[in-house]
Amino acid sequence: MVRWFHRYGIYLVFPIVAIALWQALAMAGFYRRQVLPGPGDVLLVWWDLVFGNLDLAGRYRGSWGDHAFASTWRVFAGFAWGVSLGILLGLLIGLSRLVEKVIDPTIQVLRNVPVTAWVPLSLVFFGIGNKPAIFLIGLGAFFPAVLNTTHGVRQVNQTLFKAAMMMGATRYELVKRVILPASMPSVMTGVRLSMGIAWVLVVVAEILAVRSGLGYLLNDAYQFYRNDVVMAAMISVGVLGYLSDRLVVLVRDQALEWNRLEAYNG
């Protein structure tokens, strides 16, 4: 029992305390139930959002699947182009001083522009719909990928470089056999950050630029004063974002077992 608690139960302590405090605050009556619904209310409305059989979520009944799918799809679409382009450019910047001089200053300036500042222009150019959403998500995912990839290429251990050159590696072999694998841990750190940012931006994009998805659900419910639905949508984003992060970590740990061992050793 004690061992079970230390292995699994310990993870539950804080969530249970937090939910209990929330419940206590909701029951204390400082706010009306409509303003601050309790965890039980949110759980039930969530059920109705997903399954549509409780008559609690009003016009949102049973719509959760479509919204969750729309958001997830947009996250992965934006993530895919942003991360691919980021890794590609990061490799080029890290490998070539020329590309660094030409491209890096622009990237350093642009990354300071909040992605939300791109919303007006992206609406003007892409209109309302998936296009601006996927553009914004990809833009946000691009920066962590490009920066961490560049860093990964730069910090390759010089001894490994020398060792490969000593064995007669060509430039191409150096890139493919040494630089690429050695920079992978850093690249994966960027990919993980990109995934997190993609879930932030999908909500922003869906509030402003699209009429579906969990961000749209959240904003629409807010307009109709349905804070229980707002909270259910918020928690949904948190859970889906968490699952996406676990997926990235799983892929990383499978592909980079050596790196986990190194970290454990060091």
Added chain:
Amino acid sequence: MAEFAIRDVDKVFDSRTGPVVALQGISLDVSDNEFVAIVGASGCGKSTLLNLVAGFEAPTRGEVLINGRRIAGPGPDRGVVFQQSALFPWLSARENIRFGLTLSANSRYLKEGRIDESRVDRLLERVGLTPFQHRYPAQLSGGMRQRAAIASVLAIDPEVLLMDEPFGALDSLTRSVMQDFLLEILQENRKTVLLITHDITEAIYVADRVAIMAGHPGRLRELVPVDLPRPRLLATQSTRRFVELREHVISVVREEMAARPEEQAFDPAT
């Protein structure tokens, strides 16, 4: 068959505080199958000298020749064993030993277009890593890592072996075992060797000649022929001649250090 020659070499590095003369007027001929060890205080330019022969650096003046040809860059004819084993952490011990054989520069070792796995098997067996061949470097001990690094260099059969404090990071017991291991390997497979070490006992134990360097600027202070018979065994280290040689080398190094106390803290290698 490989001999190399360092001819009146200077090496000057640019630093923020101006040029630093790392090596000055160094000349050294190393003949075929000869084992030369270089000793000297930290920062005397030992590693720079090895980097010149390896081709990682070019001399500012003078020339470095291998079999009469000027060295233009690193190449598989000169295998380097580094202090921190240069194993690729994402490859297993076996894959690390295969690495050199998979490069296009070493395609002469291919058998019918494929990697000669029996060659890899033999090397693994020779360095005692057959049971550990699928482990990553992080899962090997320091001694195992250095044996794997030596095997990965031997895989491409370089004519010259350049070793930069290869056992410096190992505990003294493992180091002494590795010295015997190195001598056995060279007994089976003669090579021309340049070893950088700060361990004077090690230098005398393994080398045919010990070159003593002095620092700031790095110069060759003295060449000591080691007239001890081979094969050398642990007991060799207790013979009168060994002790004499060791005392002599230590006294020269210490004399040099005492002459420049203010420079002991300075180490351009780090």
